[in-house]
Amino acid sequence: MANLKQLAQSLGLSITTVSRALDGYSDVSAATRERVREAADKAGYRPNASARRLRRQRAELVAVTLPSDPGHIGPPHFLDMLSGCAEHLAGAGLNLVIAPVPRGESELEICRRFVDGRRVDAMLLVRTKRHDERVEFLQSRGIPFVTNGRTESPVPHPYIDGDGFAGFHAATQRFRTAGHRRIGHIAGPQEYYFAHVRRMGWQSAMDEAGLEADLCAEGAPTEQGGYLAALELLRQPSRPTALVCATDEMAMGALRALREIDGGNQISIVGHDDLPMGAYTSPSLSTMRMTGENLGTNFASLLLRAIAGEPAEELQELHAIEFVDRDSHRRPPAAA
Amino acid sequence: MANLKQLAQSLGLSITTVSRALDGYSDVSAATRERVREAADKAGYRPNASARRLRRQRAELVAVTLPSDPGHIGPPHFLDMLSGCAEHLAGAGLNLVIAPVPRGESELEICRRFVDGRRVDAMLLVRTKRHDERVEFLQSRGIPFVTNGRTESPVPHPYIDGDGFAGFHAATQRFRTAGHRRIGHIAGPQEYYFAHVRRMGWQSAMDEAGLEADLCAEGAPTEQGGYLAALELLRQPSRPTALVCATDEMAMGALRALREIDGGNQISIVGHDDLPMGAYTSPSLSTMRMTGENLGTNFASLLLRAIAGEPAEELQELHAIEFVDRDSHRRPPAAA
DNA sequence: CTTGACTCCCAAAACGTTTTGGATGATCCT
DNA sequence: AGGATCATCCAAAACGTTTTGGGAGTCAAG
Structure with a gap:
């Protein structure tokens, strides 16, 4: 309610002393420190x-940019992540501001506005691209940041990511072991690192x-994108018997496509992200998810360490992917 | 990159003139204004x-408090709302910071920290209680705010809300018209305004x-809360044949309870919020949702008007509720 | 009595803007 | 010529902290 000057005046002390008393410096006597603290409390200072x-x-602020394109808003528990992250940051006196990207403006411009206007001490980036200009910019400015997702930047930066390659490799192998031979992939836009690496995992498996990796269709990372991509694969002369989808949203679009197509209910499918609604589709959607608890807290503590000056190499976390065993991946491999 | 002083020095002008040139004041000549602007641009000032x-x-900041209790995080499209809101606010030079409430701290303390530390110009509140101490506090401080949800505060404040009373009244009537007589209500915690008013809508219908409103069970506004409340109602000697649920999450819990109970698939159900996953449950969940587009934008413009000083009475928006017609409300009224 | 160490306090500078209240000439009118 | 008006510019104050670099006073040791 009041300011330091008024508080000092009412106590007959100098501004300096009051300030230092409140900050707990040892060069003010315990007695006055107490007196100051009480007065401050009473005044609600x-x-x-x-x-x-x-x-x-x-x-004392950190910004996280929210891409505004639909389907690009990141992981399903994104809000939980933000919330956990903000809570952890608040413990260090930092607040989290969300920076949406208005139509017609690039994410880079937003970063520039925040960083050059010294509005933030650090930044959080989500949905990184393989070649990400935001990363380059922040590196050129020397401002601390952590990304959710890797990039192909030549100079290392802190990130936290799931091992999409291993996850999609394993999922593809799982289908192979179950007897599938025509395993298709529904890919996200390849400029995104996560989409690219997931595709590579499938392809490598x-x-x-010794199977041909020709059944691959790319689409927007949305339900509709998955739907269209699935239709494309189902039009092929030799249909896939199983589909590994880059995201759950795309997988749900693929499920819709399968429902519309004769014999579609014979095709196995698996997604990635563990969206809550995947448990309610029919068939319920088998999927994958990043291991580790509370992404947000993790994210925040990486950022705090980055601000503290730890080198980027020590601030890179790659988490394993675990399979979420539901129904949609259990269709017979021979059909279709 | 640079500051005003350096810029002024390099131009051979005073700080004042540079500042005013950039702000477009008319007391600096068009020529120097241009010169200053160019230099500022080039320096990336x-x-x-x-x-x-x-x-x-x-x-230049607005905070929104995020309750951390699970299931209390507000509407489903909450992140979209925040994003739209932040975008609209950014147009007015305001950034949105999210203020999670750590365990052990009350939302009131958070408000106090933000307001008394002059960290924000205004606040956004979600999930209002009937008697909401945050509202009282902000009113006492005279700081502008808008709530998502009404309160019973004696002094009016800006809000945006759905007409839950009318919505639940209509949903109950719809069941009555379909021939149901034993219509139950799964209620949320009655200290929340939305939960209370929805219950009142059901009760009044x-x-x-002329039906007895005795089939009502209250629970936490979560899947589990709905599950438990539904079990309670299903244990009654005369079971309900239809259930009106305070939220979709609770409705999904109720669906789970119905699946576990003999004859449960004969009971009609309707929720509220239009969670995306409601479209994928089986049966797909009939529900309700607030009309009007982009809640976030709306929310933001109310806030801007509140900051501009418009009286609270003119900043209250009550939106109609529309029914989302899916499958779960079409079970025969006679069964169960 | 001096010296040094120590305790407790403070004045003033600095952070980088915005805004107030002129100052300085030039131009115009009478 | 004298005054008024106008167009440009600027010095300095203010916003409320934190931090620097001491200044008194006290006390113990030499």
Whole structure:
């Protein structure tokens, strides 16, 4: 309610002393420290955030950019992630601001606005591209950041990601072991790292099995994108008997396509992300998910360490992918 | 990159003139204005946000508190809402910070921290209670805010809400018209306004139909809460033949209870919120949703008007509820 | 009595803006 | 010529902190 000056005046002390008393410095006597603290409490004093920020040259803020394209908004538990992340950051005196990207503006411009206007001390990036200009920009500015998802940047940066390659490799092998030979892949836009690496996982498993990796269709990372991509694969002369889909949303679109197609209920399918609604589709959607608890907290602590100056190499977390065993992947391999 | 002083020095002008040139004041000649603008562009100058905030005595920030209890995180499209809201606010130079509530701290304390530390110019509140201490606090401080959901506060405040009373009244009537007589209600915690008003809607429709409104069970606003509440109702000597549920999550819990109970597939059900996954349950979940597009944008513009000083009475939006016609409400009324 | 160490306090600078209240000439009117 | 008006510019204050670099005073040791 009041400011430091008024508080100091009412106590007959200097601004300096009051400030230092509240910050717990040892060069103010225990007695006055107590006296100051009491008065501050009673007055409901809170330091003015803007003033402190100006003086300390820190924004006490971290921004996370939210891509506005539908289907690009990241993992399903994104809000939980944000919430956990914000909570952890708050413990370190940082607040999380969300930076949506308006139509017509690029994510890069948003980063620029936040960073060059010194509005933030650090940034969080989601849905990284293989070649990500936001990453390059932040690196050029030397501002700490952590990405959710890797990139192909030549200079290392902190990230947290799931091992999509291994996950999709294993899922493809699982189908192969079950007897499938025509295993298709519904891929996301290949400029995204996650989409690319998932496709590589599928492809590598196909190669190792000596199977041709020709049943691949790419689409937008949405229900509709998955639907269209699935239709494309189902029009092929020799249909797939199993589909490995880049995301659950795409998998749900693929399920819709399968329902519309004769014999579609004979085709196995698996997605990725473990969207809650996957448990309710029919058949319920088998899927994969990143292991490790509370992505948000993890994300936040990586960021805090990055701010503290730890080198990027020590701030890279690659988590295993676990299979979520439901019904949609158990169709007979011979049919279709 | 640079600051005003350096910019001024390099141009041989005063700080004042540079500042005013950039802000487009008319007391600097068109020629110098242009010259300054070019130099600023080339230097990539952005005013330091903290300094501006301190001087202008505005935080340029708005906070929204996120309750951390599971199932309390508000509407399903909450993230979309936040995103739309943040985007709209950004147009007015305001950024949106999310303020999660850590365990052991109350939402009120969070509000206090943000408001008294002058970290924000305004606040957004979600999941209001009938008697909401956050609302009282913000009113006492005179800081602008908008709630998502009404309260019973004696002094009016800006809000945006769906007409839950009418929605649940209509849904109950719909069951009555279809021949149901034993229509139950699965209620959310009654301290929440939305939960209370939805219950009142059901009750009033029952009263009008001359039916006894005794089949009501209250639970946490989660899947599990709905499950438990449904079991409670199904244990009654005379079971309900239809259930009106406070939220979709609770309705999905109720569906689970029905699956476990003999004859449960004969009981009609309807939820509220239009969660995306409701389309995939079996039976697909009939539900309700608030009309009006982009809640977030709406929310933001109400807030901007509140900041501009419009009286609260003109900033209250009550939106109609529309029925989402799927399968779960079409079970025969006679069974069970 | 001096010296040094120690405790407790403070004045002033600095952070980078925005805004107030002129100052300086030039131009125009009478 | 004298005054008024206008177009440009600027010095300095202010916003509320944190931090630097001491300044008194006390006390114990030399």
